[in-house]
Amino acid sequence: MIFRSIRFKIISWNIALLTLAFLVCGILAYHSFKFNLYRNMDDLLMSRAVGVTESIDTYWETERQEALNDGVRTGAFSKINNINFVKIAQHWVENRSSDPQLLNMIIQIFDSYGKMIVSSAEVPDWSHSLSLPAETINPKSGRFENITLSLNSDKPIDVRTFTIPIREDNKVAYTVRLMTPMSDVDRQLSWLRMILFGFLPLIIFLIGIAGAFLARVSLHPIDQMTTDINRITSHNLHDRIDVPRSNDEIQRLAETFNSMLIRIDEHLIAQQKFIQDLSHEIKTPLTIIRGSLEVALKKERSAERYEALLKDTLEQVANITRIVESLLILARFENHDVALQVTLINLNELIRTALAEIQPLCDAKGILTEYIENDAVELEGDALQLRSALLNLLDNAVKYTPAGHTITVMVRQASGGAKIEIKDTGIGIDAASLPHIFERFYRAEHAGIKERGFGIGLSLVRSVIIAHEGHIDVTSRLNEGTTFSVSLPLKQT
């Protein structure tokens, strides 16, 4: 479980990256430190070697000058194979090797053949000669070498050597070799190694623990949220999870989750309402069918009675079908599940055909119709849906308008859209019912009106208008009439 947590991932990545970074930095630091130590040591060796040769040369020159002054004729001025030079070199080494500048150093001087003349310390026999012929060594830069020496039967030590040949007339006169133990450098390097490979992992470990703690603290709200979310089932969808006031991702996550809950909850409530509405509306025709069939079956009836019963039953089945279909259409509109088939519509023409369609109803009831076209309006919309909305409104008007009265339909261009008014001089709607007439299954009470719909028509009309980004208003006065005003935009976005 712990291995599959974000906390574990964060910490392990953190530690891995930190280790990698430390490793790279450590290796780079170690090597540059080592390089610098060697260079310092080499610089020191080189400058001391130069000092030694200059000092020997000066000493040799002074001795030679004195001998000349003393009138001693020294036939040989050359340092090559000169016994005097050997003596001077030996003398110099014996006198000067305790110079503080040469502390911790072994000075060796070799003759032109590479044989050791003198050494400031006792060295093993194998180092009494040069490992390479002096001629092959660059007289400017000399040669550095690491060797291991055993001095005074102590355990062997690593030393750094610098060998530089001194030339005279293009020939090697003598060679100076300086040695210095590397124990200092080794000690510093091992100290660095200890820091890098001992101390740093400890720091990484401590950072890891601190990281784990931080991750735990910062991820704790998520664990809390998980518990909260687990608590929420389909039965308590109206519950919300606690939103931490941390103003960070976690607060946003909690808020996002809550707003998702609200959306699901609303959808579920709408669904439940739909099912309740549906079952409630269907119960009436079902009660009629069941009750009338049961009563009829209680005894033998006439053929006419059976026929009437079957017709009634059929009518109720048709009612159920109509309720279900209308409700499904309405539910699809309310769930924004209906894609409008948008085309350019001649609105005047659309209203004219709708009016023509209800004309027979008006004629049968003795109602007059009037159509006022103030403007010619073309707009984008779903012709089929708009036509059905118009028919519903007209049907409504016919239903609640008594004989001899007039239904007036008016269309005009309004700011940014079209306006349709459907006005009747019928029985009107009382003020208490008016706010509810667009609600699903709401049926206002109409004294003396036998025709009753399912209370779906106006909901459907409103859904169609809203789907077209328009709006619908109604004004009404009891016994004076009702006016529906529909506004529609000219273009659909």
Add this chain to the structure above:
Amino acid sequence: MRILIIEDEEKISEFLQEGLREEGFAVDLAPDGEEGHFMATTSDYDLIVLDLMIPKIDGLTLCRKLRSDKITTPIIMLTAKTGVKNKVSGLDAGADDYLTKPFAFEELLARIRAQLRKKDGLTDNKLVVDDLSLDLQTHEIKRAGKTLVFTTREIALLEYLMRNAGRVLSRSMIIEHVWDINYKTDTNVIDVFINHLRKKIDQDHPRKLIHTLHGRGYMLKGSP
């Protein structure tokens, strides 16, 4: 027994009326709360079937109103609403029973019988006076072990007499409980029906059960 049905859905009240009439009940219809209230307070009904969703005064309000008007008639509520909460609010408003749509007609009948039993303090569906018995469920009538055949209206009249055995019942009381509102009061009809009952029940028996009290009405009574 006279029943008032307060229901706005015409088709439902139609079959209820027909079915109950065939069971011998006198049935009146009220299409809305206002009319239902008027009828329930002006006539003496034995039972009221009340739909919850009715115009003008809704069923719950009407139920409370009737109870506060001291109308103790048993009320059976009809509604499409299910759920305990709706039942509780219906019963708390003063209803005696509650039936959800769509219901079986036989269940409604059984519940009506049960309410009437309770009203008259009966323990079963059998009315017995002396050696005369009437089964309210099967409508079987026996006098001294012999089964008698009656018409629906005769059964309704006999049931009313037997439920009120030992009490003097005026003609108008009988009209009110055995015939529904559509029957234009003609008390002579009662005399005709009483004669039919006498022929079937008392003719072959020396001990008469139906008594005429001149100027007051009729009474069904066994021997003391």
